[in-house]
Amino acid sequence: MNIFELLCDHTVLVVVFGSALLGMVSGLLGTFSVLRRQSLLGDGVSHAALPGVAAAFLLTGTKDSGTLLLGALLSGLTAAGLIFSSVKKSKVKFDAALATVMSSFFGLGTVLLTCAQKLPNATQAGLHSFIYGQASSMLERDALVTIICGGAILAVVLLLWKEIKVFVFDRDFALQLGIPCGRINLILSFLTVLGVIIGIQTVGVVLMSAMLIAPAAAARQWCDKLWLMAALSALFGGISGAAGAFAGALAPGIPTGPSIVIAASALAVFSLLFAPKRGVLYRIYLRHKAMKKEESYGCGN
Amino acid sequence: MNEEYAVNVRGLTVAYDSRAVLSDVDIDIKRGKITAIMGPNGAGKTTLLKAMLKLIPKSCGSVIWNEVDGRPPVIGYVPQSESVDWDFPATVWDVVTMGCYKRLGWIKRPKKEDRELSLQMLKKMGMEKCADRQINCLSGGQQQRAFIARALVQQADIYFMDEPFKGVDVATEKTIVELFRELKKEGKTVVAVHHDLSTAADYFDEAVLINRRVIMQGNVKSALTQENLSLTYRGTTGGEP
Ligand SMILES: Nc1ncnc2c1ncn2[C@@H]1O[C@H](COP(=O)(O)OP(=O)(O)OP(=O)(O)O)[C@@H](O)[C@H]1O
Ligand SMILES: [Mg+2]
Numbered sequence: 289m290n291i292f293e294l295l296c297d298h299t300v301l302v303v304v305f306g307s308a309l310l311g312m313v314s315g316l317l318g319t320f321s322v323l324r325r326q327s328l329l330g331d332g333v334s335h336a337a338l339p340g341v342a343a344a345f346l347l348t349g350t351k352d353s354g355t356l357l358l359g360a361l362l363s364g365l366t367a368a369g370l371i372f373s374s375v376k377k378s379k380v381k382f383d384a385a386l387a388t389v390m391s392s393f394f395g396l397g398t399v400l401l402t403c404a405q406k407l408p409n410a411t412q413a414g415l416h417s418f419i420y421g422q423a424s425s426m427l428e429r430d431a432l433v434t435i436i437c438g439g440a441i442l443a444v445v446l447l448l449w450k451e452i453k454v455f456v457f458d459r460d461f462a463l464q465l466g467i468p469c470g471r472i473n474l475i476l477s478f479l480t481v482l483g484v485i486i487g488i489q490t491v492g493v494v495l496m497s498a499m500l501i502a503p504a505a506a507a508r509q510w511c512d513k514l515w516l517m518a519a520l521s522a523l524f525g526g527i528s529g530a531a532g533a534f535a536g537a538l539a540p541g542i543p544t545g546p547s548i549v550i551a552a553s554a555l556a557v558f559s560l561l562f563a564p565k566r567g568v569l570y571r572i573y574l575r576h577k578a579m580k581k582e583e584s585y586g587c588g589n
Numbered sequence: 590m591n592e593e594y595a596v597n598v599r600g601l602t603v604a605y606d607s608r609a610v611l612s613d614v615d616i617d618i619k620r621g622k623i624t625a626i627m628g629p630n631g632a633g634k635t636t637l638l639k640a641m642l643k644l645i646p647k648s649c650g651s652v653i654w655n656e657v658d659g660r661p662p663v664i665g666y667v668p669q670s671e672s673v674d675w676d677f678p679a680t681v682w683d684v685v686t687m688g689c690y691k692r693l694g695w696i697k698r699p700k701k702e703d704r705e706l707s708l709q710m711l712k713k714m715g716m717e718k719c720a721d722r723q724i725n726c727l728s729g730g731q732q733q734r735a736f737i738a739r740a741l742v743q744q745a746d747i748y749f750m751d752e753p754f755k756g757v758d759v760a761t762e763k764t765i766v767e768l769f770r771e772l773k774k775e776g777k778t779v780v781a782v783h784h785d786l787s788t789a790a791d792y793f794d795e796a797v798l799i800n801r802r803v804i805m806q807g808n809v810k811s812a813l814t815q816e817n818l819s820l821t822y823r824g825t826t827g828g829e830p
Contacts (some may be wrong), residue, residue: 457684466691
């Protein structure tokens with residue numbers, strides 16, 4: 289198939305469009321995760337979604353993605369709730385709570401998945417696609433779910449922009465302003481869970497967190513304003529989504545989810561190295577210049 | 590209900606993980622005065638401010654804010670500047686305008702008068718040239734001034750400042766002291782954590798000496814006696830309960 293044929297192919301277009309949208313949503317949400325130093329929350333939630341998917345299939349017997357994603361959402365939310373409440377109620381630190389909840393949920397998920405695989409109609413069900421993702425199976429209906437959830441997420445973020453900004457930067461000051469930080473925290477976490485869940489079918493539970501972190505980390509390198517960072521992060525996420533999906537369509541052997549993640553990571557690595565001001569190369573150049581200056585002073589003496 | 594005091598604290602006890610940091614604290618902050626909170630490191634000064642502002646839960650006791658012109662007072666807060674991550678993508682302007690977010694409703698952006706006020710307060714703190722600077726390239730003193738400007742934009746009746754003089758140079762210290770006097774002239778109340786014993790009597794009207802409990806409070810000259818100071822700073826640095 290050549291590129292022009294691909295561009296006219298309806299199924300391919302749906303996949304590319306859906307993946308781009310997904311990248312944009314996770315890029316936007318990733319901005320806040322990265323700035324709040326909760327980058328790994330997405331990882332925990334996505335792994336924790338697996339038992340929900342398997343349980344939904346075992347209970348209902350359908351492979352309908354809406355049902356499976358609902359199961360994923362429920363178990364993702366449970367995991368997030370467990371992580372936050374154990375941090376709040378005990379002395380356990382965030383990373384320890386996250387690692388414990390994530391691995392036990394993922395373990396349970398793997399066991400349930402094995403049980404599900406033994407059922408007669410599971411063989412072609414592609415439940416395994418939830419682990420590494422399978423964008424090429426994306427239907428118009430899945431893209432529609434992404435549009436609706438993405439639109440809702442964007443609307444909430446825009447509506448609460450000021451509040452989220454103060455909350456993320458300076459929680460004490462936000463509290464003092466009378467901003468309900470508990471609720472903002474809850475909303476942001478819920479949005480992140482939602483963003484992760486709509487992505488796992490495409491990118492897979494193992495790699496989904498990269499879609500939150502990589503575009504945001506890349507965007508941080510290029511700008512100094514929160515809204516610019518959020519916009520750039522969404523743009524980078526969108527580009528990665530489209531590029532990965534396109535690569536998958538161009539060469540059918542290539543798995544789409546990992547390609548999307550590779551595209552996002554490439555953008556992140558490029559940004560970390562080459563961005564002006566914050567990039568590694570620029571810093572090396574600065575140090576070099578400073579050393580030269582020192583040397584020339586030394587000669588003068 | 591009370592004209593003389595801006596806020597009354599009664600029997601305030603605060604604990605982190607069941608270990609009491611402040612016990613049975615009674616404090617009365619005089620309205621329209623500049624009050625210093627003093628005590629050794631770990632005495633619970635930050636804890637006191639945070640508990641009064643409801644930023645951390647208290648175990649027991651009450652904090653009564655007396656009304657100003659028949660309405661609850663607006664409180665301005667300057668946190669210790671280390672309390673935030675300065676690598677956040679924002680400019681000084683972004684930080685300072687956060688002060689008016691409470692007056693704005695949902696989704697509304699700062700209006701013209703809010704922007705003018707923010708600029709005015711930046712000028713007052715000598716920071717107008719830094720308005721477009723990224724906050725991660727500010728010096729410690731500049732961070733402090735940005736935070737104070739943000740609190741001023743809140744147009745509060747009572748200002749709580751956690752170590753406003755920390756890491757600032759002589760000129761900035763003078764600016765802040767002048768600001769205190771100006772606020773006082775406008776009838777505002779200022780409460781600030783302060784460490785320098787030699788300047789306390791110059792800068793402040795009242796002093797509260799604490800070390801896990803209130804040692805002494807009152808007029809700064811009568812409170813800062815040798816005896817009270819040695820009681821407050823005795824031996825340890827706030828280690829004992
Ligand atoms: N989040 C916390 N969890 C547990 N203990 C804490 C916490 N914050 C403070 N403490 C303890 O409470 C005590 C009082 O701390 P606080 O920060 O109020 O002191 P401070 O008077 O402000 O000191 P400094 O002059 O160093 O700012 C200290 O012993 C400290 O170890
Ligand atoms: Mg302190």
